[in-house]
Amino acid sequence: MAHRHTSRVARSGRGLFLMLALPLTGTGQTSPPQTPAPNHGVVTSSSPANSGSDTDSCFVHRVTSLPGSHRFASDFIEAIASDPDPDASDPDVIWGLTADLSSEVPAQQRAMYISKSTDGGATWTQIARVDSRYFDARIGEGLRNGFIVSPGGAYFVITTQRGAFQVFPRPDTSDTLVKPIAGPRVPDSPPKTPITKKAGDPIRANVVQITADGKHLLIGYGYFDLEPQLLRYHKDNDGSWIEDGPIAHLPTDMDLLSIQFDDPKRLDPGFLYLGTGDQVYLLNLHSEKWSRIEGVGPDSAIHGMSVVGGLHLAACWGVYNPSGPGTVRRVTNARFLLHRTTDETGSNVRAYSIEVDPSKPNREVVTSLTGVYTSQDNGESWRRLNDLPEEEFRSAHFNSDGTILVSGIAGTFLANPFSDACSPHLKIRQ
Template sequence: MLWGQLANAHYSAIPSPHSENGPGDRKKKDTDSCYVRRVKTLPGSHSFAADFIEAIATDPSPRVKSRNVIWALTADLSDEIPAEERALYISKSTNGGETWTQVVKLDSRYFDAGIDEGLRNGLSVAPGGAEFVVTTQRGAFQILRARGSDALVRYIEGPHVQHDRPWVSITKKEGDPVRAAAAKMTADGRRLMVGYGYFDMNPQIVTYHRGRNGSWVEEGPLPEIPTDLDILSMQWDQAERPRPGSLYVGTGDQVFRLNLRTMKWTGVKGVEPDSAIHAINTVGGLHIAACWGIYEPVSADVVTRVTDEVFVYHRDEDETGSNVRAYGIEVDPANPKWQVVTALTGVYITRDAGQNWRRMIGLPGGEYRTAHINADGGVIVSGIPGTFLANPFSSGCGPRLRKRDDSDQ
């Protein structure tokens, strides 16, 4: 039975027991408990949206020792913050998002707070975590960590605006870098692909290789993608391989697969028209989070939509709908049937590869964008309301029927 069919039921979080014996004992109990905890250790002002992780990245190497080591990109750009103090932060967690340490602060030289920053910036991590690639409205940047000093930031050469387009409300002038969006690095850290383009600026993907001094050397654009809309997401078909066979690209209307051997584009079938492809995940097949729907794999070039009229149970109203504006989809590598979707209306999970879904309980209402599944099954979810740790797949975290007049949580 679909959880959404329980139209007269509400769901409530079962809080985890608090241990008096320290975090180690609490972590042991958390394995079988249902909990939601707010994360308060991200850097910055903690004003509006400063605790929203807009991009989560892991070490791409298949030889990485711990899946609980992760990096996050946050944007502290609130109007409450003086312009000279606004910044992008890269932070690291070694315990699955429980605590975070700032590793890089990028000031306003590298982004434009006036044009959609904080929503579509990209983050890619090199093997070992000593180097990053960040994309912003001002292009793509290579960031090298250094001991005892500030990080070294290098501009990655990319396309520039060829001429002014005054009929578009974008403060881009001739010669300015074209906005960089998605960026993917290979598992060996030797190749990089960056998607460029913004509205009427032709979308293109530029490929790079690592130069002798460690910088990224442009090889040139890939074959023209068969669309004129923005590039929103990219993912390798086999992210753990140094030489993946294909690159999936999500745009403002469809998904395309580029065969990296033949350099030919193929359109993915099954995606409905005019779907903005916000995220692609290829663990166990092709999974897509789109506007308006979620898609599960059929084959390399075919997906099927799994949302239906009972997918969303709205918290405050007795109505359902299939039009889920999904921003992210995470699949557990250890158990691909476990998936987490972040969306405009909340966070949803499935235990059976998309056949049945339910809302993640205990979270504040609002728009959620990113998620990550830790090695122990715990989940990080983040959005406008903030960043939270939860354990929705635990045996103790399930729906609990409540009376109609109970207050919502």
């Protein structure tokens, strides 16, 4: 069964004092602030927090410089992208996609924003604004939008309920150039399941991937809209994308949820991983033959993946680490804290993303329905970041200094969980 997205609804009434917890140091907490332990830094502004001696301290820093109204979920970075060029001049530069879709914002003012950070996500500068002509906030928009950056950061590709688009930043961010990328349309014949669109409307675009040389593009279609499709594109001389046709024999009729080349920095990748509403498949890009990744359990909506050090998966009911060529194993020994109110533990965490530190592949971070978890022993044991608000988190990114950026419904935070100063401390019950 394909996983359907949780709507943007605020949660309340959760909270439990934990015997073992990280010291409460960050902003955005739901409980009263406490005095931090010695050597534990407190970062309360949006100034860079990952510089100097801060890398040796423990902190959770709330990011406040993202554009938009700062209404509900507008500070949630749906997708984080970096330059695919292996020779990028500054590999620490990242871009983020946010969606300001709160019902408290007038419809004509709702927008998606692309922002750039040069300091690990501590501060952001808006570089493009995509207005409401290019998305539909009424149909699950703002939780599953694809987002990639071209080599050199010249333009971006986003996917929405209204298709796929090239986004070209301009000096005046209110004058962003947005060009549609041709894609499939809803046919005249009725779909298998009722949808909110009519014949001729664009089919919802979802997953997207670009080669490191910027010459080839893959876009998935069909989320909530008929059967899935995965289309190839090549770049024309004028910079536009020309469709080459669909990849044949797609091995699923489920939603397409995640996508990744086996080696994203390779100019001519040989294989592609595709995560769907229930499994993971491997495509040989030269023979166009599909195979299935072994070890993935049934009913596992694959929300996210990482290929650093092998295939890692964030699934609807668990986390998977690589176990060999074409195989993964589910993390079953870890005891994730699922709900503070019940102290429930288990390995069936509903994970949305998994990231692995390229410089230290033993380090992993998972975002999930119940918070953010980190591991520094290749996923054998996990610890929860309890300084974060009690909410779901969906995206994460490793910085070169070992700090991490995490984002979810409650906002965006820069944290340093792998610092020695962040080791757990026993607390006394009040």
